[in-house]
Amino acid sequence: MWTQHDNEIRRTVEAPDFLTAIRIVDEIAVEAERLNHHPDIDIRWRKLHLVLTTHDAGGLTDLDYRLAEIIDGIAAKHGA
Numbered sequence: 001m002w003t004q005h006d007n008e009i010r011r012t013v014e015a016p017d018f019l020t021a022i023r024i025v026d027e028i029a030v031e032a033e034r035l036n037h038h039p040d041i042d043i044r045w046r047k048l049h050l051v052l053t054t055h056d057a058g059g060l061t062d063l064d065y066r067l068a069e070i071i072d073g074i075a076a077k078h079g080a
């Protein structure tokens with residue numbers, strides 16, 4: 001589900017509808033704050049384009065993979 005492009009990993013999450021996509025974003029936001037690690041999120045109707053990288057490190061770190069797994073769980077819970 002995640003693909004690596006140079007120093008980042010990317011995934012698209014397709015939610016059943018727009019409101020569910022926004023609920024997914026909200027849950028991701030809570031986890032991002034908890035980890036102090038934040039994804040780039042491009043919201044396009046019910047598709048979320050997510051990008052993870054560690055800006056402070058100029059590339060991928062364990063935090064990116066941890067947050068990616070958390071995002072996968074949130075998406076799956078919402079049928080995305």
Ligand SMILES: C[C@H](O)[C@H](O)[C@H]1CNC2=NC(N)=NC(=O)C2=N1
Pocket residue numbers: 036037038039052053054055056057
């Ligand atoms: C000051 C604050 O802790 C840092 O800027 C955090 C915030 N969230 C972050 N998110 C991501 N993706 N990469 C970072 O390097 C990062 N750094």
